[in-house]
Amino acid sequence: AQSVTQLGSHVSVSEGALVLLRCNYSSSVPPYLFWYVQYPNQGLQLLLKYTTGATLVKGINGFEAEFKKSETSFHLTKPSAHMSDAAEYFCAVTNNNAGNMLTFGGGTRLMVKP
């Protein structure tokens, strides 16, 4: 079984401040982890992913995330928030077991204040 928990359904930061969106997962086998971003009335766009190898992964728009096995976490960060980062962010997990679909967390709405 696998699941994803995103702590904080809403996060508000000031423009230029650090963005930290939290994601914890559970998986009985090594996970593949993803962050997606969704702008209003749009589909989901892949920001970054971790499958194997380097645990710090960089994605688009200046975002990065670090896979920490000991903490079962995959938190998303960005050093300096921009107004255009305001969106809904979803963490998702799958693994190499046959039949395991992508499981999403509940999402975090990021608001950026001027």
Place this chain on the structure above:
Amino acid sequence: DAMVIQNPRYQVTQFGKPVTLSCSQTLNHNVMYWYQQKSSQAPKLLFHYYDKDFNNEADTPDNFQSRRPNTSFCFLDIRSPGLGDTAMYLCATSSGRGREEGYTFGSGTRLTVV
């Protein structure tokens, strides 16, 4: 550019009137998925096709059906829409089971049942 295209972007239908949503892809991916996303919630998988093999999620209502006439196209049919079916419907694709690559999403169809 290779992509996933959903039509229409917005659809309004009357209570009980059948409606069909369309998805096409130029990625030549084996797997196509349909998700339902209600306001401020994570996407919920309805069903998926692995090539021609149809896989229904256990809790998907019978009111929802799907067709995949060829690799490129997949349709979502809602036989008798209820007010509770108002949602964003997302189509996604992946190659194989897409565990390492993640899924590619379309822009979604926002369905309103009145």
